């Protein structure tokens with residue numbers, strides 16, 4: 001059975017933004033551009049969100065990105081984007097920025113996702129690693145999971161579902177409108193995870 005949004009010869013095009021303040025912007029754009037029915041664009045100012053149905057907050061350096069979010073007046077725009085029932089996916093630093101609470105930090109968070117995270121939970125850049133595993137909710141195919149100074153999801157609220165965990169470590173979560181991953185699907189050659197994000201957007205938008 002084709003998915004709902006495929007009816008009508010897959011004509012529905014959806015615009016998806018990548019927050020382009022710092023970090024792995026090009027890699028996410030490149031992955032989105034490989035998916036049919038997607039128009040991907042870099043978001044450099046809040047008004048650019050207007051025609052987007054989804055947004056990726058990329059990996060990078062959360063401290064720097066938090067400063068730039070403030071400087072470019074993105075805080076209210078991102079909260080508003082979420083309240084309008086658009087889908088946001090934060091990968092790594094993006095996940096940290098979306099969290100309700102960051103362990104040991106008092107700084108203002110976007111507080112979109114009801115989780116507590118620990119930054120750099122697997123050590124420094126040198127302790128970066130790649131694993132291979134299946135995330136059944138996303139695909140039956142094995143995916144490469146790239147961890148770079150990755151955060152760990154320590155606690156989740158009642159409205160948050162675990163999308164992926166290994167050895168009792170929560171590494172990806174979702175709600176109806178949000179996805180958060182500790183790992184970086186944009187740094188692999190596969191578009192499986194981006195496809196999952198696009199399907200979630202199209203299923204809600206249809």
Ligand SMILES: NC(=O)CC[C@H](N)C(=O)O
Nearest residue numbers: 059060061062092093149
């Ligand atoms: N690859 C990443 O996005 C790393 C995130 C980084 N450790 C931070 O705290 O911002």
